[in-house]
Amino acid sequence: MIRRTFMFFSIAIVLLLGLLSPGWAGQIHDAMAAYKKGNYPAALEMFRPLAMGGDQIAQTVLGMMYQLGQGVAENNAEAAKWYRQAANKGSASAQTALALMHIYGRGVPRDVTMAVRLYRQAAEQDYVGAQAALGDLYIKGKHVELDIEQGIGWHRKAAENGNAKSQQLIGVLQFTGKVLRENKVSAVQWFHKAAQQGLPKSQFMYGTALEYGLGIKADSAAALMWYRKAAAQGHEKAKAALAKLSNR
Numbered sequence: 001m002i003r004r005t006f007m008f009f010s011i012a013i014v015l016l017l018g019l020l021s022p023g024w025a026g027q028i029h030d031a032m033a034a035y036k037k038g039n040y041p042a043a044l045e046m047f048r049p050l051a052m053g054g055d056q057i058a059q060t061v062l063g064m065m066y067q068l069g070q071g072v073a074e075n076n077a078e079a080a081k082w083y084r085q086a087a088n089k090g091s092a093s094a095q096t097a098l099a100l101m102h103i104y105g106r107g108v109p110r111d112v113t114m115a116v117r118l119y120r121q122a123a124e125q126d127y128v129g130a131q132a133a134l135g136d137l138y139i140k141g142k143h144v145e146l147d148i149e150q151g152i153g154w155h156r157k158a159a160e161n162g163n164a165k166s167q168q169l170i171g172v173l174q175f176t177g178k179v180l181r182e183n184k185v186s187a188v189q190w191f192h193k194a195a196q197q198g199l200p201k202s203q204f205m206y207g208t209a210l211e212y213g214l215g216i217k218a219d220s221a222a223a224l225m226w227y228r229k230a231a232a233q234g235h236e237k238a239k240a241a242l243a244k245l246s247n248r
Contacts, residue, residue, distance in 0.1 A: 028057060035061065040071025051082060059086035060094040067097070067107075076107025087118060092127035095119070099133070103143060112143045123154065131158035132166050139169075148179060159190065164197035171202065175215075184215030195226060203230035204238040211245060220245065 031046035044065060050058035063082035066075045080101050086094035099118035102111045116137065122130035131154045137144045139151025152173070158166035171190030173180040188209045194202035207226035210219045224245055230238030 028055070031058070031061070035065075035070075040065065042071075044071040051085075054085075054089075056086040056089040056091045056094065059083070059089075060091050060097070063094065063097060067101075076101065078107075080107040087121075090121075090125075092122035092125040092130065095122040096127060096130045096133065099130070116144060123157070126157075126161060128158050128161040128163045131155070131161065132163045135166060135169075152179065159193075162193075162197075164194045164199050164202070167191075167194040167197075168199050168202045168205075171205065175205065184209070186215075188215035195229070198233075200230040200233040200235040200238065203227075203233075204235050204241070207238065207241065211241070220248075 027046065027050060031043050031050065034040075034046060035043035044062070047058045047062050047065070051062045059082045063079045063086065065071055066079035066082065068074065080098060083094045083098040083101070087098050095118045098108070099115040099122070100106075101108050102115035102118065104110065116134070119130045119134045119137070123134050135151045135153075135155035135158060136142070137151070138147040139155065141147075152170075155163075155166040155169050159170045167190045170180070171187045171194065172178075173187075174183045174190065175187035176182070188206065191202045191206040191209065195206045203226045207223045207230065208214065209216050210226065211223035212218065224242065227238045227242040227245065231242050
């Protein structure tokens with residue numbers, strides 16, 4: 001799970017390129033182009049001097065490359081060193097990465113208090129990954145004291161910022177009336193947003209709402225379409241619903 005989480009950071013880092021001065025942006029652009037092509041040794045050679053010169057994006061990418069063993073031997077301690085330098089400069093992606101390492105004690109001492117502090121710093125910058133991570137910590141009571149209200153609050157922020165899993169969670173809680181007040185109209189809207197991002201459970205739930213007119217006008221043809229999307233991803237309930245509705 002940790003490795004998969006870090007694989008998403010390069011996307012966020014690319015989005016930060018516009019914040020750089022033109023001179024630095026050119027060098028970062030070349031390094032990122034090499035990285036995206038899978039030429040990790042060349043990317044590493046270009047990122048390292050930029051990171052040593054204090055560029056927080058280069059520091060974050062370098063940390064990620066050490067974390068994942070891309071173009072260099074995997075080294076969690078070295079990854080944490082670079083993440084920390086970028087995090088201290090305010091990089092939300094580095095703060096989130098370092099928080100995750102502190103949660104599991106990878107390359108740094110296990111320190112949940114520090115992890116929550118780092119997640120919060122990133123979340124307060126509207127970094128959606130940190131908002132969803134904080135939501136998970138509090139709503140599951142894993143590593144921290146259970147706090148459903150705070151967990152839902154962070155998940156709602158993440159949902160509003162486009163996190164599909166948070167959108168699905170808020171949708172489920174509103175649809176079932178568990179924890180949150182039942183509101184099927186709002187729930188279906190969240191399912192639709194998450195379904196459009198490819199989550200099979202949300203595709204199934206949105207199809208169900210369309211089939212039975214729950215919080216939205218019934219539309220069997222549209223329900224079939226969403227059932228097919230979920231079924232194509234192996235969702236068993238969607239397969240059953242698709243077969244049943246198709247035979248009517």
